[in-house]
Amino acid sequence: MNTLNPSRTLNHFLLKSPSLQLKFETHDFNYSRKSNLGENIVCELKTPKNKKISKKIILSEGAPSLSGKDVVENEEAPLLIPKAGKNGGSPVLKFFKRAPRKFLSILANLPLAIGEMFSIAALMALGTAIDQGEAPDYYFQKFPEDNPVFGIFTWRWILFFGFDHMFTSPVFLGLLVLLAASLIACTYTTQIPIVKVARRWNFLNSAVAIRKQEFTDSLPQASVRDLGVILMGAGYEVFLKGPSLYAFKGLAGRFAPIGVHIAMLLIMAGGTLSASGSFRGSVTVPQGLNFVIGDVLRPNGFLSFPTEAFNTEVHVNKFYMDYYDSGEVSQFHTDLSLFDLDGKEVMRKTICVNDPLRYNGITIYQTDWSISALQVLKDNEGPFNLAMAPLKINGDKKLYGTFLPIGDANSSNVKGISMLARDLQSIVLYDQQGKFVGVRRPDSNLPVDIGGTRIVIVDAIGSSGLDLKIDPGVPIVYAGFGALMLTTCISYLSHSQIWALQDGTTVIIGGKTNRAKIEFPNEMNRLLDQVPEIVNSSPSKSEILNG
């Protein structure tokens, strides 16, 4: 046990360590000439020195194996790890060595992962069913204790588990963390070894083994070389050794699920960074005014650190809307200028919905609007700025109104002109009795006479609702998005493997695939139809192949 027994390690290594065999991936048709090569792997193994072997074995020990059996067998040779060799096999150490592995294998358990996904889905569904972010009183009324939903569900549950803010509740976040842990564990303990096995290309040298595959066929009067050429034409990687053939296609389809998991982890990491390191803020600025970015932004988490760009001043040069012919709003635009501390303009851009401004990591979005004031000439005096107030009406359309007092402003019942506007396009005027007088466009300069008062609406000043954001997580999340899209697409590829053996003049073919189980036999039949039949007159050819 204490010495490196070369034969034992070699054996061990032949069976267990798939990584080493990668070394021999020479796409070599010459193998077919070396008639009695036997195990070509053995030939190669003679060259590496003991040092190398031990290194490799540590590697294979470190990498978790596919099945439990391997784990046990690997642990029987702890001496291969230098440190463990000194301490002997103390049980405490063994326990510490095993504990993380056991933990990993529990985490990587598929039913557990499925359970996690189900509970996350259920919690999300619950999160959309329960109104989020209301005051506790709301839940007291909606989920009363004397009349619980489904017999048991009351406000106590909601407030105890934090279901009133489901997507930030500890239960939900905890499950997400658990899922991330499962993802890591599964990638490490299951997926990577599968890839190692998949990359091990092996010949099947017995007709029985080939016939055991999901798809089998035999071609009388055919040559395995012709088959190889046809498979290569169909995009397969083909390996030939003597009478045996091995071909595969779509190996990326086996690797891609790892990529999917890593992409998910990237997105989760980016999301965490977004949640802990971002700034947000929103502001409504009337046209012509300005604000400092740092005054608006509020930190979101403990990793939010202000940057120099916070001193930038934003000036709203102009806010305007585009309209359809029918009069409905088609787009909102805000002309913004950014000034640094010295008052120099560093950037100017007209933003609109779907086209935000980006400056030094700060993004400014057009999200809202309102009307702040009307400029009015009264009997050619003024212009007066009349502040507009939002009016509450049914429906989701906005309505703003203002009032211009006429006559004695100090008397108890002031009468005046009311002006209403839905957008910056047209203003509706009503007289002292509340009767409709007319509609004016701000830019028309057409006067309107109301009870002897001449009113000209000069301009309607809108204010732009802006959202500001700094989110350091976005690049990571986007990287994750890209990777996820790519790897999900690649995952659709099916990893197909084909084995063939020349048996006299007959070629026995076996194949399997992991995804496209229905298309694969069709494709195989189509390919095998193309294999040319060897006419009996040239027996020498098949002899060469066999010899």
Place this chain on the structure above:
Amino acid sequence: MILFTLEHILTHISLSIVSIVITIYLMNLLVHEIVGLYDSSEKGMVATFLCITGLLVIRWIYSGHLPLSDLYESLMFLSWSFYIIHMIPYFRNQKTHLNEITAPSAVFTQGFATSGLLAEMHQSTILIPALQSQWLMMHVSMMILSYAALLCGSLLSVALLVITFRKNIDIFSKCKRNNLQIGTFSFVELKYANKISNALKLKNKNFKAVRNYHRYQLIQQLDCWSSRVISLGFLFLTVGILSGAVWANEAWGSYWNWDPKETWAFITWTIFAIYLHTRTNENLQGSNSAIVASMGFFIIWICYFGVNLLGIGLHSYGSFALTSN
């Protein structure tokens, strides 16, 4: 105005062809399988497909944006996606069980879109500012394509479940019973019944063995097809959700808002991710994964309709509530 009339004409043509196709389908399945009729019904499907394509293109031309901005248009597009999924095996001369799922689904969706909704919904509407983006095309078309594929796949799984759990299939009474059943999977069942009855005629001797063999083969095939179609739908769903997230980051300032529609799309994604995972494990394969997929079927409908019916969240445009204003 010409375009309006053209659209009307196309709607009527496609609907009348569809009704003929349905009749042929029913005749094929309930009375007797006539090969010629079956072929003509397939040709009818191609014609309807062309009509709907024309309809969507016309709508695109006169509204100036991709016809995906409200529920009617998205339903038409869903129906169109079903037709596409239906056409692909048809043109590749593959006979699959997908046909029995896609054809009725396409027909029902189209019928529902054309007749089930209020007439005012058919009018093309203008795009609100948030929808004016190149992402609209990518996001919505991907989502609806994925809905179509996932619905097909999960319906195949439902069919698989029905076949697996119905031990003794009484062929003739079943035909009568399923006559009125609206669920599209009944077509598969009937197809299967047809096969069995053929087998019955041919091989009276070992009827039972043949039946079991057919059944086993059918279940295998349904399983494979449903997983294949679902993984394709899953791919579209992933691309759709992610492009939606990127778009949201451009328009609303955050790539994920936990908006109800987003959340339900994510739930759908999770459910089908679970489905794909159950398929990797041999112990969970078969009816277990089929159960997950059938859950997915209902969740897609909640995601597609349910959230809009409530009219909550940022995806409320295109809902019923908005059009009643």
